[in-house]
Amino acid sequence: MPSTASVQLRNDRRRALSNQPHPLRRLDPLAVVLSCHRNQEICSEGRPADHWYCVVSGVARRCATKCDGRRQILGLLLPGDFFGFTAHEEYDFAVEAIVEGMTIASYPRRRVEALADVEPELAREIREVAFETVSQLQAQLLILGRITATEKVASFLLAMAARSSADQSDKVLLPVSRYDIADCLTVSVETVSRSLTDLKHRGLISLLGTRTVRIVDREGLAEARLNCH
């Protein structure tokens, strides 16, 4: 039997969910909203994939740990992004919270699928969300396919700018460390740092704080993505 405090907490979280616009409002009644600690593993590679998730607030990373101990981040998950989809019975990859106190909505997969069987509209929305994941993965593939490290970093900045801020501000808040960016782009931390100072010296960006980038020359930055030496 839940205490008054925990019920209050749950209500707060439910409210947080309804404030945040997200693609599957239809599923709100089934959602359980969870708060996560920094570096907490939300779902683990190889574990039964019995839940789907949606980021409500904060940022998470989908990561693969290679046998040599290195980590690759397959993609960052921002508010509104779904994860936990898999073609198999187990999760393909782990997802870890990056921001302390980030919140996620958790949906029991079987119940959602049962609901989708009787609500074609929901089934369509789930397809949309899955297709959105496909698009994001393809975009990430394009970034990794760039030639120079500076191109990758420039792409990363523009992608973050496009995804994170609904407003057309030229300020981009990087919610992750240089290490996370490095693992995202599969380059070394030092190279990320050097690329950022490179872009700064070329007058394309300026660093307000270490994690706040101001895009000075958006055009130039977009060109820098594509092989500008």
Next chain:
Amino acid sequence: MPSTASVQLRNDRRRALSNQPHPLRRLDPLAVVLSCHRNQEICSEGRPADHWYCVVSGVARRCATKCDGRRQILGLLLPGDFFGFTAHEEYDFAVEAIVEGMTIASYPRRRVEALADVEPELAREIREVAFETVSQLQAQLLILGRITATEKVASFLLAMAARSSADQSDKVLLPVSRYDIADCLTVSVETVSRSLTDLKHRGLISLLGTRTVRIVDREGLAEARLNCH
């Protein structure tokens, strides 16, 4: 009014479709089977995404052409693979036939979606197929994330071995040129060639023809994927 010959052709193709096991048998009645020439563009970036496709025989590539003229292949499409899914109204990327005379099944998207609305089983299967695409893209991200070129090539060979041959033979038939492999792995053609001879000298593979690889030491090749210097 179709000629006898074209009806015969259509029947042949329909039969080809039913011989080939593929995930959405349920859609066979809606399918139109097409034969494609080498390098023919099956769907074009930016065009209205009004069809979904499935590779029946042969191989295709999903490609993005960068502004500097370079091409990146986001993934190879083998028999049973679906493409044409997008979160938007237009195709994100072009898909081109690689093998002369390859055949694809084409499904009108609107009709399929309408059918899915009344057949929950079909809707589930489409989700499965979409999730499968997600898995493949993630696998491709992992390959691109490898450090050395030889690791990438080794990963590519093992991935092709796993995907193409249902039989557990150690012969892998590469259905694509070195150029295609290079664009898949975002390395230069020369590097692909050098990596293959490297793997050969290390006794992990042998080249029967230029496009037929025999995996000599599967264990060793799997290790070569992960940081073996």
Next chain:
DNA sequence: CGTATCATTGAGCTTAGTCAAAAAGTGTGG
């Protein structure tokens, strides 16, 4: 049988990784 495409190999140069260290934040407890 000639031509075009594909594949391999070599030499020089550029990029980014590694190792090392300093600088700048961040948080904790006295």
Next chain:
DNA sequence: CCACACTTTTTGACTAAGCTCAATGATACG
């Protein structure tokens, strides 16, 4: 509020992996 430890970020010097340019072999195809 400051001192201290810890993490994060930046910068430098060196090295190695892979790209480019160039040339030669091999294959496929009309």
